[in-house]
Amino acid sequence: MNLLYTDKENAYREELRAFLNQELAPIAAHIEETDEVPFDFMRKLGAKGYMGILHSKKYGGNELGLIYDHIVSEEICYHSAAVDIIRAQSTLYFASPISRWGTEKQKTEILPGIIRAEKFGSIAITEPRGGSDAAYMTTRADTEGDGFVLNGEKTWITNAGFADFLCVFAITDTDAHPHQGMTAFLVRTNNPGFKILRKIETMGVRGGSHCHIQFENCVIPGDDVIGEVNRGWEVLTDELASERVDIASRGLGCARRAFEEAVRYTAHREQFRKKIREFEGVSFKIADMKVALEAMRLLIIRAARQFDEGQPTENEAAIAKLFASEASFRIADDAMQVHGAYGYSKDAEVEKIFRDTRVYGFGGGTSEIMRYLIQREVYKEFDLL
Numbered sequence: 001m002n003l004l005y006t007d008k009e010n011a012y013r014e015e016l017r018a019f020l021n022q023e024l025a026p027i028a029a030h031i032e033e034t035d036e037v038p039f040d041f042m043r044k045l046g047a048k049g050y051m052g053i054l055h056s057k058k059y060g061g062n063e064l065g066l067i068y069d070h071i072v073s074e075e076i077c078y079h080s081a082a083v084d085i086i087r088a089q090s091t092l093y094f095a096s097p098i099s100r101w102g103t104e105k106q107k108t109e110i111l112p113g114i115i116r117a118e119k120f121g122s123i124a125i126t127e128p129r130g131g132s133d134a135a136y137m138t139t140r141a142d143t144e145g146d147g148f149v150l151n152g153e154k155t156w157i158t159n160a161g162f163a164d165f166l167c168v169f170a171i172t173d174t175d176a177h178p179h180q181g182m183t184a185f186l187v188r189t190n191n192p193g194f195k196i197l198r199k200i201e202t203m204g205v206r207g208g209s210h211c212h213i214q215f216e217n218c219v220i221p222g223d224d225v226i227g228e229v230n231r232g233w234e235v236l237t238d239e240l241a242s243e244r245v246d247i248a249s250r251g252l253g254c255a256r257r258a259f260e261e262a263v264r265y266t267a268h269r270e271q272f273r274k275k276i277r278e279f280e281g282v283s284f285k286i287a288d289m290k291v292a293l294e295a296m297r298l299l300i301i302r303a304a305r306q307f308d309e310g311q312p313t314e315n316e317a318a319i320a321k322l323f324a325s326e327a328s329f330r331i332a333d334d335a336m337q338v339h340g341a342y343g344y345s346k347d348a349e350v351e352k353i354f355r356d357t358r359v360y361g362f363g364g365g366t367s368e369i370m371r372y373l374i375q376r377e378v379y380k381e382f383d384l385l
């Protein structure tokens, strides 16, 4: 083991890298150009076990833990941020609530297909009026017979354009505070009450599918509650810690690629009859990128290992996500800057990375919300809240 990763983790990364160089690198530009979901590649990821990292062996998973998810996320994003948002949304953000809170029947039905990437899932929290204030949701599920009837709209739902299943959060007790009156539901997208209103065109992560969706008198059997009725807030907050570590790792993968592109370009490009790396205005940017990459990695590893040990990780996940999302965009911006005009062209990898990394300050909670959570812990620590 070196200081950061065990020998087993390093070997896992090496094997994954070889697989991605062979299978993903050649199709990454095509995904970006066409904005299409690479289903064949996703199935290969599933067949190799990269969709089952956190799930029990009983359902086809490999029980490796969040530190391995971090490795997978980083390595995939080195090539394609879109592919990893599809992977993580299905196997982590959607399927973790099933794995950690679902019934035996739900796990047996859902997890094997998700792990093999034959089926896909989505998590649906955000609404047109409720983003950062996730508790302020208006989607409602009213009791009817043994089940529920779901009505409302969700937006920005990644994978929703092709997903088979959704994990949807809705208010079930309007008299209670949403923290005690929200429930998580499993919704099948072949339910006649489910409708895709539109696909949202985005600046980056092309190949991901983010949709505005609607539930209209969508009938849900009682068996499809995830966890307990009115305990949805616990399911939601439990899922967010691992999601934030995963997003931080995605930022790291994109930023590492931008950094490498910048190092190579500045070592060859000449101006004033010198390699541009010989100008401190250029090479000091490379130094700052290197420091930020290392800091990101350390924060992510701490949060992932803490999660894998079963300790509370909300604060560490927020710190890792805030730092990594801002640092990854800064690195992408600096990498573009040292490429000059070429970096602004579609011919340059850094152009895509610049657009892709901008998203990490929104998804999974904005940077402002991360700062809010972090300062709250600080005042709690000082007993001043």
Ligand SMILES: Cc1cc2nc3c(=O)[nH]c(=O)nc-3n(C[C@H](O)[C@H](O)[C@H](O)COP(=O)(O)OP(=O)(O)OC[C@H]3O[C@@H](n4cnc5c(N)ncnc54)[C@H](O)[C@@H]3O)c2cc1C
Residues within 6 Å of the ligand: 089, 122, 123, 124, 125, 126, 130, 131, 132, 133, 155, 156, 157, 158, 159, 202, 205, 210, 359, 362, 363, 364, 365, 366, 367, 368, 369, 372
């Ligand atoms: C590519 C992409 C994919 C996504 N995928 C999903 C998904 O699969 N499922 C899902 O449920 N959601 C998804 N989201 C939504 C994402 O979680 C929300 O964008 C995020 O929670 C922020 O909500 P909002 O965009 O409505 O911003 P708002 O909450 O409207 O915030 C607007 C601005 O106000 C600031 N702000 C708000 N409240 C405060 C405060 N208290 N203090 C300081 N500043 C504040 C915010 O930081 C932000 O800068 C996705 C988003 C993107 C961009």
